[in-house]
Amino acid sequence: MPTPLTPPPHERAEAFRSLHRPGRPFVLPNAWDLASAAALAQAGFPAIGTTSLGVASAAGRPDASGCTRSETLALAQGMARLDAPVTVDVESGFGGGESGAAGLAAHLASLGIAGVNIEDGRGGAALAPADEQCALIRAMKGAAPALFVNARIDTYWLSRHLFRPGSGAERASATLERARAYRDAGADGVFVPGLEDTAVMADLAERVGLPLNVLAPRSPGGIAPLAQAGVARVSTGSLLFRAALHSAVRTAVDTAGGRGADGGQAASGIPGYDDVESLATLYRDADG
Structure with a gap:
């Protein structure tokens, strides 16, 4: 028999929602499998997300193509056993329109998942019509009212395809318009990956009135x-997955170069076999 969730799903959802405090952002690390999720939970992060790029790439599939529904749901089922609240990146909903979005939200909520991230980018270079995206958000909230629906706005992520160089005001205006529409459709937060201008962030946080989520900054200065x-949440996105790939290759190169398993910068701090094996206790009963 599966072990009971601790704490219960509704408490986890409320705990996750309470983490979103504008001006006091928390860092949400994004996992791509159960081991990475368990390691991050063990490290003490208050909530764990998933990265669609990591999940897709680990399965040999393209990101944002809607073809990793089964992999995402399997990972969500396992991660729901962790003590930390979990939010799942569902790309643009994996198809099925409003009914598909509603069913997806209801299923994730039934597993004990606290939130989802749903994007309005389509096909790698286009945005969904705002009213179409609003319909998906309304369907999700209608099916799972407690689920924290984070509406991702890809106006900056896809900006090189959508806006002329130097059209910063146009891009900011389009972002604000979509954020307000998604808020009115029931979204609990907005996520603008690629946005680095803190003045635009402050304007969005003030004028939309929902928790604002951005990616971890690449520039010096930190959080x-x-x-x-006024940012409320900072996500690592695919950074951890990409860093893991880099470290894996670096360790292999160091080993091949004669520096051995304990040599080289990449090998410093690597957990031992027993350390990794012990992570299984955090999700051992994931499949019942």
Whole structure:
């Protein structure tokens, strides 16, 4: 028999929602499998997300193509056994329109998942019509009212395809318009990957009134400027997955170069076999 969720699903959802405090952002690390999720939970992060790029790439599939529904749901089922609340990246909903989105939300909520991230990018270079995306958000909230629906806005992520160079004001205006529409459709938060301008962040946080989520900054300064702009959540996105690939290759190169398993920078701090094996206790009963 599966072990009971601790704490119960509704408490996890509320705990996740309470983490979103504008001006006091928390860092959401994004896992791509059960081991990475369990390791991040063990490290003490208050909530764990998934990365669609990591999930898709690990399965040998393209990201944002809607073909990793089964892999995503299997991972969600396992991660729901962790003590930390979990939010799942569902790309653009994996198809099926409003009924598909509603069914997906209801299923994830029944597993004990606290939130989802749903994007309005389509086909790698286009945005869904705002009213179409609003319909998906309404369907999700109608099917799972407690689920934290984070509406991802790809106006900056896909900006090189959508806007002329130097059209910053146009892009910011389009982002604000979509954020307000998604808020009115029932979204609990908005996520704008690719946005680095803290002035635009501050304007969105103030004028939309929902928790604002951005990616971890690439520039120096860390999270402090984001906090000053009113950001509530900072996601690592695919960064951890990409860093893991880099470290794996670096360790292999170091080993081949004669520096051995304990040599080279990449090998520093690597957990032992027993350490990794012990992570299984955090999700051993994931499949019942």
